[in-house]
Amino acid sequence: MKKIVLLSLIFFTLITGGCKKALDINSTRVVNEANSWNNLEDSRAKLLGVYGLTRAALADNNGHWIYGDVRMGNFESPLRQDLKAIIKNDLKAEYEVVKDLSNWTRFYRIVNAANIFLERIHEVKEKDPRYTENNMNVDVAQIRFLRAFAYFYMVRIWGDVPFITSSRDGSFENVKRSDHNAILEFVQAEMLAAAEVLPYRFSMNDIQQPGQYYNESDSRWNGTLVRKLSAYGVLAQVAAWQGKYADVTVYTKKVLDEFPRAAMGYSTTDYLTNRRGIFFDKNNNQLFAFGFIFGHQDATFVGNIESLTLAEPIVNKNLPDIFVPKDSILSIFKEPNDGRFNIDSTGVTHSQLYFTNFLGKYPIFSKIKCMQDGSSDPTFRIFSSAILFTRLEDIALLRAEALAVLGEKQGAIEVLNVVRSFRYNVDNAGAVIGSYVPYSSERSGSLINAIFNERNKEFMGEGYRWFDLVRYNKIVQRDPKFTELINTGGIYWPVAQALIDQNPELVQNSYWK
Secondary structure (H helix, E strand, C coil), X not given: CCCCCCHHHHHHHHHHCCCCCCCCCCCCCCCCHHHCCCCHHHHHHHHHHHHHHHHHHHHHHHHHHHHHHHCCCCCECXXXXXXXXXXXXXXXXXCHHHHHHCCCHHHHHHHHHHHHHHHHHHHHHHHCCCCCHHHHHHHHHHHHHXXXXXXXXXXXXXXXXXXXXXXXHHCCCCCCEECHHHHHHHHHHHHHHHHHHCCCCCCCCECCEXXXXXXXXXXXXXXXXXXXXXXXXXXXXXXXXXXXXXXHHHHHHHHHHHHHHHCCCCCCHHHHHCCCXXXXXXXXXXXXXXXXXXXXXXXXXXXXXXXHHCCCCCCCCCCCCCECCHHHHHHHCCCCCCCCCEECCXXXXXXXXXXXXXXXXXXXXXXXXXXXXXECCCCCCCECECEEEECHHHHHHHHHHHHHHCCCHHHHHHHHHHHHCCCCCECCCCCECCCCCCCCHHHHCCHXXXXXXXXXXXXXXXXXXXXXXXXXXXHHCCCHHHHHHHHHCCCCCCCCHHHHHHCCCCCCCHHHC
């Protein structure tokens, strides 16, 4: 599978330029950078260009799901040897996809474009009176967040990475890797600074962004741009990755206290799995996401989870690239009345919203299935689901995790039950009932296990699983092999040999030497 090619991303990549030497090779520009910071239209193009580069970095080679769901996760692959290697954590295997995903260049394109934006945006303010101080401040906040997000994403994958905060005219000397802990402190500070400036919603006369943003109504921006609660939501993930659970409680409380101001809510199970549900198009319930919007000609054949998971009878493809084996499904979805999937003692399935063709050889993971314009045409394999990085249920379960770790058991149970109330509400005939099954240790085991088991079910196919496994094993330390992976740096990916050959200042992660 080669890199996705989207007209919009080609345009965005060309107008934002790129880094050379250690971070990029053969960067191309078709617009003279010196003459492209003149007016309001330039600022909008540059801003959306950084969003486009971020989306491309996550979607390239289906990386977001391979990093998060395929590596040592629930999924298996029927045929693809490259994916089988990643499932087994054989990240030095000689496959193009493995090599490409070991290369961080695409993330440094985000960093470089953001650095250029922050250095040059004042020129638009000086030249175009339509570009107000408020417009610039909100733009800068988004760019600072996206640069910090790129670093957070890289640190989770590679640990120490080169740290660069200036464009240096697109050409850098060779740069060493910086300590990931220091980078995460920068990430947290940048995201907090951005959160203070960003509005709850755009073009809704928020005090921090009055009037129409770039002369567009709120419907243009809903779910598209980073908002105040988006920043706090990702901050909760950053703090959880650092093990700063007191900070997690602060950030999650902000989101859970104020989400109605952002026109957000929890998802019903139907909305979670519907073709036109939370993953479709763009909407406020996508707390932080990158959409592939069919109406904007963004739909693609690759770069979406569907291209990995769907096959007959959902689409006209013989076998899925990845699937969840039946034994794994039954071991994960053990509780009755689970609206996502449940099966009774006689072997009859009563809810198959997550899986289609369960009785076949390869159950099809069909939780996410935004084909074409939300249609169900199996002959038209073009997909438009969003890369949904965080949503309200993630924030709630992160809060439950933090409270459990900090010993606040009752608070953790209360938050866990909020999420459960939207999932465990069907009877054995699949009909919705008014009550739900609250957490109990007798039914669901220890509290921390129940929280992570709930995350496993809730976020399957959304790119969470590997990172959840790392946090879980840091907390419980019951798996000697996984603990060794953590202690020896085996949780990170190797650095691509092409980068090391190009930059003698780089050293390979010790586990992969």
